[in-house]
Amino acid sequence: xxxxxxxxxxxxxxxxxxxxxxxxxxxxxxxxxxxxxxxxxxxxxxxxxxxxxxxxxxxxxxxxxxxxxxxxxxxxxxxxxxxxxxxxxxxxxxxxxxxxxxxxxxxxxxxxxxxxxxxxxxxxxxxxxxxxxxxxxxxxxxxxxxxxxxxxxxxxxxxxxxxxxxxxxxxxxxxxxxxxxxxxxxxxxxxxxxxxxxxxxxxxxxxxxxxxxxxxxxxxxxxxxxxxxxxxx
Ligand code: BEZ
Numbered sequence: 001x002x003x004x005x006x007x008x009x010x011x012x013x014x015x016x017x018x019x020x021x022x023x024x025x026x027x028x029x030x031x032x033x034x035x036x037x038x039x040x041x042x043x044x045x046x047x048x049x050x051x052x053x054x055x056x057x058x059x060x061x062x063x064x065x066x067x068x069x070x071x072x073x074x075x076x077x078x079x080x081x082x083x084x085x086x087x088x089x090x091x092x093x094x095x096x097x098x099x100x101x102x103x104x105x106x107x108x109x110x111x112x113x114x115x116x117x118x119x120x121x122x123x124x125x126x127x128x129x130x131x132x133x134x135x136x137x138x139x140x141x142x143x144x145x146x147x148x149x150x151x152x153x154x155x156x157x158x159x160x161x162x163x164x165x166x167x168x169x170x171x172x173x174x175x176x177x178x179x180x181x182x183x184x185x186x187x188x189x190x191x192x193x194x195x196x197x198x199x200x201x202x203x204x205x206x207x208x209x210x211x212x213x214x215x216x217x218x219x220x221x222x223x224x225x226x227x228x229x230x231x232x233x
Contacts, residue, residue, distance in 0.1 A: 003233035013122065017129035020155060024049075024146045025127045031082070032092050037148040038082070039225060046079040047146045051130045051139035053160045054093035055087045056175050063141070064099055066166050067109035069074055078148075086125055092116040094112035134160055145172055147180075184230070193232050200226040 006041045011173055039047060050067075052060040067081055074081055085092070085096035095110040103109060108207060113163035119139075125131050126176045141158035154172050157163055175186050184196040198220075201207045213227055221229040 015126045015129050017130055018127075018152045018155065019146060020152055020174050022152055023150055024144065024152045027119045027124050027127060029084075029119065029124055030089060031117045032089055032096065032112075033115035034116060036082070036117070036125070039146050042080055042146065042148075043150065044079065044148045046148060046170065046177070047081045047082060048074065048079060048173070049128075049144040049146065051084045051125065053135070053138040053141070054085055055091045057097070057165045058086075059160070061095075062104065063100060063163055064096070064105075064112060065102060065104055065107045067114070068099070068112045070166060071113055072168065074173070077170075077177065077192075079173050082117065083114060084117035084119050084124055084130075084139065086119050086122055086137055089116075089118040092118065107227040129157075132157070133229065138224045141197040143169060145176065147176070163193045176187070182233075187229070193211070195221065195229040197232055198228040198230050200228075 016025070020039060020073040025038065027033060028037050039051065052063060054060060063081070063088065067083070071081060083092075087095075096116065100109055100111055107210060119125050122131065122137075125139050128142065128144065130142045131137075132140050134140060137158075138160065140160065141156075141162070141164055143154075143156040143158075143164065144152060145154040147153050147173050156164070156169075171191055173191055175190060178192075178196070180185070183198065187195070187197055189195070201210045210225065210228065211222075214222050223229070
């Protein structure tokens with residue numbers, strides 16, 4: 001039941017929100033692939049946990065088709081996908097079976113090979129802040145990026161009416177992996193191949209050292225003492 005106009009609706013569980021930079025909240029859940037322990041089952045891999053408002057709905061169907069079509073691209077980035085909605089495994093299975101018959105946007109007969117969580121009790125939805133102001137019973141479009149150590153690294157929340165940008169979802173994984181591997185930060189609208197940012201110096205000595213380090217070198221572009229770009233390797 002939607003509560004837009006009813007402020008007296010009682011919800012029996014207080015929502016909480018995961019935090020970037022903290023461990024991803026743990027849970028055990030039943031899925032279309034059996035039970036999972038999150039995030040422990042995904043140690044050593046990146047994982048994208050995402051929610052959608054409901055099975056058998058239009059925007060969600062386009063998103064599932066897109067996730068299914070990109071599954072191998074994510075796997076190539078050591079990244080697994082886990083879906084969730086406040087629906088049963090039975091409903092999920094019916095929906096993903098139906099999706100196999102569809103073709104849209106160059107995606108033909110997609111097979112959903114990742115697990116989809118049954119969250120009819122809304123336990124995960126409440127733990128992950130997936131139930132927000134639009135509905136008491138349908139999750140928003142949330143995306144949680146969890147690293148191989150089980151830490152929450154990025155969180156996106158979209159409303160029901162707006163399908164997600166999958167180029168951005170992939171860019172986030174690539175960007176987080178690059179930042180971790182090279183100890184660099186990434187500027188606005190960064191994408192692979194573009195200049196990265198060298199962490200700023202933190203002492204006056206380091207400022208001088210940085211100036212020496214970059215002087216006359218083509219791979220660096222220093223706008224100011226605290227903002228140095230470096231060509232992508
Ligand atoms: C959709 O996926 O189309 C949708 C789902 C819930 C509310 C609105 C739209």
